[in-house]
Amino acid sequence: MQTNFSEEQLKDKDIKSSEKEIRKCVHCGFCNATCPTYKILGDELDGPRGRIYLIKDMLEKNKPANDKIVKHIDRCLSCYSCMTTCPSNVNYMHLIDSGRNHIEKTFKRPFGDRIIRKFLSIVLPNFFFFKTVAIITNLIRPFKFIFSNKLKEMINLMPKHFPKNNLQIKKINFNSNKKKSISRVALLTGCVQKVISPQINEATVRLLNRHDIEVIVPPKIKCCGSLNHHLGKEELAKEDFIKNISTWYDEYLNNGLDAIISNTSGCGTTLKDYGYIFRSNKELKKKAKKISDLTKDITEYLSENVKLNFTNTDKFKKFKIAYHSACSMQHGQKVHNDPIKLLEKTGNNILEIPEGHICCGSAGTYNLLQGNIAKILLNNKIANIEKVKPDIISTGNIGCITQISNGTKIPILHTVEIIDWYTGGPKPEVLNNL
Ligand code: SF4
Ligand code: SF4
Numbered sequence: 001m002q003t004n005f006s007e008e009q010l011k012d013k014d015i016k017s018s019e020k021e022i023r024k025c026v027h028c029g030f031c032n033a034t035c036p037t038y039k040i041l042g043d044e045l046d047g048p049r050g051r052i053y054l055i056k057d058m059l060e061k062n063k064p065a066n067d068k069i070v071k072h073i074d075r076c077l078s079c080y081s082c083m084t085t086c087p088s089n090v091n092y093m094h095l096i097d098s099g100r101n102h103i104e105k106t107f108k109r110p111f112g113d114r115i116i117r118k119f120l121s122i123v124l125p126n127f128f129f130f131k132t133v134a135i136i137t138n139l140i141r142p143f144k145f146i147f148s149n150k151l152k153e154m155i156n157l158m159p160k161h162f163p164k165n166n167l168q169i170k171k172i173n174f175n176s177n178k179k180k181s182i183s184r185v186a187l188l189t190g191c192v193q194k195v196i197s198p199q200i201n202e203a204t205v206r207l208l209n210r211h212d213i214e215v216i217v218p219p220k221i222k223c224c225g226s227l228n229h230h231l232g233k234e235e236l237a238k239e240d241f242i243k244n245i246s247t248w249y250d251e252y253l254n255n256g257l258d259a260i261i262s263n264t265s266g267c268g269t270t271l272k273d274y275g276y277i278f279r280s281n282k283e284l285k286k287k288a289k290k291i292s293d294l295t296k297d298i299t300e301y302l303s304e305n306v307k308l309n310f311t312n313t314d315k316f317k318k319f320k321i322a323y324h325s326a327c328s329m330q331h332g333q334k335v336h337n338d339p340i341k342l343l344e345k346t347g348n349n350i351l352e353i354p355e356g357h358i359c360c361g362s363a364g365t366y367n368l369l370q371g372n373i374a375k376i377l378l379n380n381k382i383a384n385i386e387k388v389k390p391d392i393i394s395t396g397n398i399g400c401i402t403q404i405s406n407g408t409k410i411p412i413l414h415t416v417e418i419i420d421w422y423t424g425g426p427k428p429e430v431l432n433n434l
Helices: 013-024 030-034 036-041 048-060 067-074 081-085 092-106 111-123 127-146 149-157 198-210 226-230 234-254 265-271 285-294 298-305 327-332 337-344 371-387 398-405 415-422
Strands: 183-188 213-216 259-262 295-297 320-323 349-352 392-395 412-414
Touching (some): 013 048, 013 092, 048 067, 048 092, 081 092, 081 327, 127 149, 198 213, 198 415, 226 265, 234 285, 259 265, 259 285, 265 327, 285 295, 298 415, 320 337, 371 398, 392 398, 398 412
Parallel strands (some): 259 295, 320 349, 392 412
């Protein structure tokens, strides 16, 4: 795509990077074919190619965003399906991030929107606030009919139960009988995940410890920053990014870290992008790149580094497990085969879901902010899951677990809970009736 940025504009490192990506785009429109919002809405401006034009126009003319631009950019899920399809390797993720930052700087949203977005940016990443708000929501749930549709949707999506957090972090002592050193990894426990599904972190730590891998959870790390990053609130996001980079890098230097494990693929995608985000920051770029290089999705880490001891899989009943590949996993991190191969080792029948490249509508805060589109995507996803008639659904992202469980009674588990069970861990509670 031809661009007309001035030399002065190109001195700005972010503009320069955006220009490079825009110029790669050859207008072919292949990306529209796999874009969920284009498929639903059929409007060129609700597809990746149209959004790239909108971002180019804003950045090139240095013009403030307007209602029309914001509407189409806000409708993007950041699912990155378009990046998997694009033959020219356009990094749409970086383009949409810069578009969102420009909107945040130049556009005044209506009062109600500003309040909701501010609320989400403060409450969701904070363990204490999130739990407090969820408890209050449970009290007002019977009276939700008095609220607007958007607030009703939000109330519906808030958790009703808070399982007890039994995460146990223990030191694994080097055993001289084992002729290998002990690996040491840091786990990102996820701000929302540790409140609503602590059993996912428990299964991760149990599984790693059982295979002689020490796991640490630095208390200073609260949130990966991706929630604010995708809301365009870059300053708030960078506070988390910088704290996380410094904390993990100090741990890496002083005590050694072999990997940073993510079991929430949305967060993992952002961690792997820290190196890019700080590419021009003299003080942090080396550290940020190291953190990105160390980051592995749990299934990626297990596949590359651990010889898993699958216990006598014959004694278990065989299930049909539908694997839902989260967008941040398959499109954001390009991790798709690892979880499927691990699941196959359990001896169960692993099924791929039709149209598996299309988002379930979760997408961070998308199901809270774009409820109508998210609902269509959820209904489509459930219909496709039901086509393969699974006993269980498995996925690697808490957002997808929450979203999909709102549309079906089929039990849905994090992939790591299944691997933990089949390598000696307890049977997940949600399967008690199966
Ligand atoms: S990120 Fe997803 S919703 Fe956004 S343009 Fe790309 S394919 Fe469409
Ligand atoms: S597929 Fe890639 S090159 Fe083609 S229009 Fe989409 S972003 Fe541009």
